[in-house]
Amino acid sequence: MTPSDDVMDIVVRGACLAERPGRWDIGVRAGRIADIAHRIGARAATELDAAGRLAAPTYVNGHVHLDKCNLGDVMRPNRTNSFQECLEITWEHKRGYTVEDLLERAGRAIEEGILNGTTVFRVFADVDTIGGLRPLEGMLALRAKWRDVVHIQVVDFPQEAIIRDRGTFELMDEGMRMGADVVGGLPWHEHVDEDARRHIDLCFDLAKKYDKDVHMLVDDTDNPNSRSLEYLAVKTLREDFQGRVSASHCGALAAYDEVHAQKVMALVKEAGISITSNPHISLVAQGRHDREPIRRGITRVKQLWRMGVNVFSGQDDVNDPYYPFGRNDQQEVASIMCHSCHMTYPDEIRAVFEFVTGNAARALRLEDYGLEVGCRADFNVLAAPTIQHVLRLQQPPRWVVRDGRVLATNELKRTFDDAGRAR
Numbered sequence: 001m002t003p004s005d006d007v008m009d010i011v012v013r014g015a016c017l018a019e020r021p022g023r024w025d026i027g028v029r030a031g032r033i034a035d036i037a038h039r040i041g042a043r044a045a046t047e048l049d050a051a052g053r054l055a056a057p058t059y060v061n062g063h064v065h066l067d068k069c070n071l072g073d074v075m076r077p078n079r080t081n082s083f084q085e086c087l088e089i090t091w092e093h094k095r096g097y098t099v100e101d102l103l104e105r106a107g108r109a110i111e112e113g114i115l116n117g118t119t120v121f122r123v124f125a126d127v128d129t130i131g132g133l134r135p136l137e138g139m140l141a142l143r144a145k146w147r148d149v150v151h152i153q154v155v156d157f158p159q160e161a162i163i164r165d166r167g168t169f170e171l172m173d174e175g176m177r178m179g180a181d182v183v184g185g186l187p188w189h190e191h192v193d194e195d196a197r198r199h200i201d202l203c204f205d206l207a208k209k210y211d212k213d214v215h216m217l218v219d220d221t222d223n224p225n226s227r228s229l230e231y232l233a234v235k236t237l238r239e240d241f242q243g244r245v246s247a248s249h250c251g252a253l254a255a256y257d258e259v260h261a262q263k264v265m266a267l268v269k270e271a272g273i274s275i276t277s278n279p280h281i282s283l284v285a286q287g288r289h290d291r292e293p294i295r296r297g298i299t300r301v302k303q304l305w306r307m308g309v310n311v312f313s314g315q316d317d318v319n320d321p322y323y324p325f326g327r328n329d330q331q332e333v334a335s336i337m338c339h340s341c342h343m344t345y346p347d348e349i350r351a352v353f354e355f356v357t358g359n360a361a362r363a364l365r366l367e368d369y370g371l372e373v374g375c376r377a378d379f380n381v382l383a384a385p386t387i388q389h390v391l392r393l394q395q396p397p398r399w400v401v402r403d404g405r406v407l408a409t410n411e412l413k414r415t416f417d418d419a420g421r422a423r
């Protein structure tokens with residue numbers, strides 16, 4: 001009996017696929033993609049008529065702070081219009097977080113993310129002497145609560161740095177013992193280069209001790225003297241961690257002169273470091289001290305991509321003291337990436353779509369990710385037939401399928417009441 005003779009759990013009819021011409025049926029059985037063919041004969045418990053819409057693997061959000069998210073609903077206004085006050089507002093709340101409060105705010109963001117087609121989240125949890133381990137405790141509870149619905153990785157993240165916030169390293173160690181998935185880092189936030197290097201060394205000590213991957217926020221500044229990415233790359237090579245390290249932001253790389261930038265990018269490539277750029281955050285966080293021309297503060301996304309570095313992109317912030325917007329929507333993130341990095345030609349648009357799907361999955365080392373027979377049945381039936389039009393229209397997926405079941409449905413009803421007269 002061929003697969004197409006069996007009964008399927010779900011069959012999607014008439015979908016477009018990114019690199020394959022024509023219309024395709026997708027058969028799902030036991031949580032896996034069982035068949036992809038122009039016509040699948042099998043019956044299914046659930047039939048979805050894609051009607052020519054694009055099917056693609058679900059979005060992967062590899063960088064998001066769900067301990068802080070939705071503080072925008074309860075926080076006081078930022079009176080000085082300053083980044084420093086963003087930090088202070090966060091501290092005020094962080095001291096009083098409860099696990100229940102964290103689960104409630106983060107749960108709303110997860111739900112929003114699912115409706116927008118994301119089923120994988122790498123969640124950063126602040127670990128420092130202000131909030132202690134409470135944010136991490138909350139994010140581990142979030143991972144447990146949503147375990148059967150989405151895939152969550154929790155990052156043990158020193159938001160106030162390590163050397164300048166004495167006691168943080170011991171808290172991070174405890175956080176890894178509690179079950180965090182990834183060792184975080186924020187080396188550029190230390191006061192001097194020597195401490196930034198020590199910071200990176202300490203994070204690798206933890207990564208080796210617990211055999212976990214590393215994801216650091218690096219050189220999140222326009223300051224061309226911020227040089228932690230190059231040391232991170234060298235350390236990755238020395239410790240044989242190629243393919244296990246991600247670096248977010250890397251804004252300073254865009255401020256280096258070309259000669260130094262080329263050296264650092266070659267090291268990043270050799271070390272197999274994935275670079276995360278969250279362009280909407282860089283656009284509003286950087287360039288604040290510039291007079292015209294004002295820099296965008298975004299790392300060298302296009303150069304890195306062209307040289308074969310694994311680049312990906314995440315939501316970062318949702319309605320928090322640092323960023324008043326954000327819908328936990330990787331389509332919006334991709335659209336802003338296309339605009340802010342001049343990636344609007346066909347191969348560039350396809351590449352940016354990979355930043356929020358395949359490349360992010362590679363960085364997070366997800367197994368069996370993709371829209372291929374045998375892969376996990378985690379895919380979206382999107383709102384339009386091509387990637388270009390999905391990003392142009394910015395409408396949510398028609399269906400979100402995860403683990404072989406329909407996890408979310410979006411129905412958009414729009415009526416032009418006066419259509420007759422206009423024509």
Ligand SMILES: [Zn+2]
Pocket residue numbers: 063065217316317
């Ligand atoms: Zn971040």
